[in-house]
Amino acid sequence: MRTVRPGLVNTLEQFKEAIVNADRIYRYALEKKYIHATLPCPVLDAEVPGEAEAEELQTGNRSSLATPASTKQDNQQLYDPKIFGRKNAGKSFKHPASPKNFKSTSSCVIG
Amino acid sequence: MLHREDVDNSSEHYIEQIPLRFVTKVIAVAAETFVEGNIYNKQIKEQAKKDPSLKECFREDEYLSKRDEPFLNNATRIPGTNFIASAGPDAHSLETFFMDTVYNSVIPIHQVVALGSCTAYRDSDYQDFHDYCLSERHINCGQLDVTIREVDGKVSRTISGHQASPHGIIHSQLIINSPSQSKQTLNVTVFQLNDNTPINLSKNTDDDRDLHLLKKTQKELLNDRKEALWQLYQKSLTQPILVHCASGVGRTGHFILTMEILKHYSRIFLMTILTMSLMKFISCFKICEL
Numbered sequence: 001m002r003t004v005r006p007g008l009v010n011t012l013e014q015f016k017e018a019i020v021n022a023d024r025i026y027r028y029a030l031e032k033k034y035i036h037a038t039l040p041c042p043v044l045d046a047e048v049p050g051e052a053e054a055e056e057l058q059t060g061n062r063s064s065l066a067t068p069a070s071t072k073q074d075n076q077q078l079y080d081p082k083i084f085g086r087k088n089a090g091k092s093f094k095h096p097a098s099p100k101n102f103k104s105t106s107s108c109v110i111g
Numbered sequence: 112m113l114h115r116e117d118v119d120n121s122s123e124h125y126i127e128q129i130p131l132r133f134v135t136k137v138i139a140v141a142a143e144t145f146v147e148g149n150i151y152n153k154q155i156k157e158q159a160k161k162d163p164s165l166k167e168c169f170r171e172d173e174y175l176s177k178r179d180e181p182f183l184n185n186a187t188r189i190p191g192t193n194f195i196a197s198a199g200p201d202a203h204s205l206e207t208f209f210m211d212t213v214y215n216s217v218i219p220i221h222q223v224v225a226l227g228s229c230t231a232y233r234d235s236d237y238q239d240f241h242d243y244c245l246s247e248r249h250i251n252c253g254q255l256d257v258t259i260r261e262v263d264g265k266v267s268r269t270i271s272g273h274q275a276s277p278h279g280i281i282h283s284q285l286i287i288n289s290p291s292q293s294k295q296t297l298n299v300t301v302f303q304l305n306d307n308t309p310i311n312l313s314k315n316t317d318d319d320r321d322l323h324l325l326k327k328t329q330k331e332l333l334n335d336r337k338e339a340l341w342q343l344y345q346k347s348l349t350q351p352i353l354v355h356c357a358s359g360v361g362r363t364g365h366f367i368l369t370m371e372i373l374k375h376y377s378r379i380f381l382m383t384i385l386t387m388s389l390m391k392f393i394s395c396f397k398i399c400e401l
Contacts, residue, residue, distance in 0.1 A: 014368075016134065018372055020313075021312050022372035023380075024313075025373055028338075
């Protein structure tokens with residue numbers, strides 16, 4: 001008989017694949033205008049600062065990283081509970097939890 | 112600077128660009144929100160307090176075997192989410208699957224996501240799970256009478272007809288009838304997904320056969336997948352969704368994690384960008400001030 005187990009994500013690659021897929025779905029929703037975002041999409045655009053700065057210096061365009069988007073309205077959109085879930089909607093951002101929360105560094109059981 | 116078009120042409124390159132701290136952040140958000148001690152942990156610990164003999168269960172091997180016991184024939188509610196993880200049913204456990212996991216679930220389930228590439232009627236054939244949703248028919252599961260109808264999508268079968276393979280995304284509707292209680296409607300979305308494979312949303316797809324069978328371009332196929340995933344994500348915000356693959360571990364975990372990252376997207380990513388932009392602004396300001 002088959003046993004039922006919790007969903008398991010236990011490799012870094014699996015985490016990365018999930019992040020990439022979530023990012024792609026998010027961008028698709030932006031394209032289709034299911035959601036509205038005021039900040040630049042993060043995964044690719046912001047995580048290569050050296051290359052970004054180099055290109056900005058070459059092109060003279062400094063708008064990509066200079067979008068402040070910190071108005072009250074923007075923040076409300078960021079935490080729209082319809083889009084980003086209900087439980088933590090409106091809460092302030094906390095620093096990532098300490099590694100104490102994880103007994104094992106090689107796997108993360110999400111159930 | 113990387114552009115999306117460049118990245119989509121090389122999925123592996125894209126993945127390499129993800130910094131480790133994003134992964135750390137995903138784990139941190141997970142720890143804050145939906146990773147909680149499982150019920151079985153608490154149950155065993157509470158029992159162990161009363162019964163000293165159970166302390167032996169905490170030895171790793173025995174503990175691992177012990178902790179699966181409460182999950183036999185029952186799905187696992189992922190704490191803090193609307194997802195329920197389960198193993199796919201085989202011919203022997205089909206009745207249990209419908210009766211315990213779906214019909215008698217504490218929370219009414221109206222949506223199932225099945226991840227797999229091959230289904231079969233007989234246990235002797237290779238399968239991810241029993242073919243309970245890919246062909247229109249009736250199944251008698253003990254007290255329950257299950258009617259499968261409105262199968263929408265492309266399904267190919269072996270010559271014997273015992274095995275079936277979904278292509279792309281299949282939607283079907285199940286009506287579960289019980290003599291004592293009212294009928295229950297169940298929507299099933301089947302994603303074609305091989306074992307140890309993530310959902311492919313990049314342009315580098317290797318399923319030319321599927322494209323030919325579905326008569327769609329690669330872009331249309333990808334958009335279909337994204338649309339289906341987005342709709343499932345929207346549903347997951349308001350109603351419970353049962354997810355299963357073959358064993359209910361790898362592909363199921365990947366799917367649920369993707370959905371949960373999407374739900375906490377702003378906490379994981381956008382605040383990082385905001386912080387980075389602010390830090391950059393502050394550092395520029397300091398330089399100007401000097």
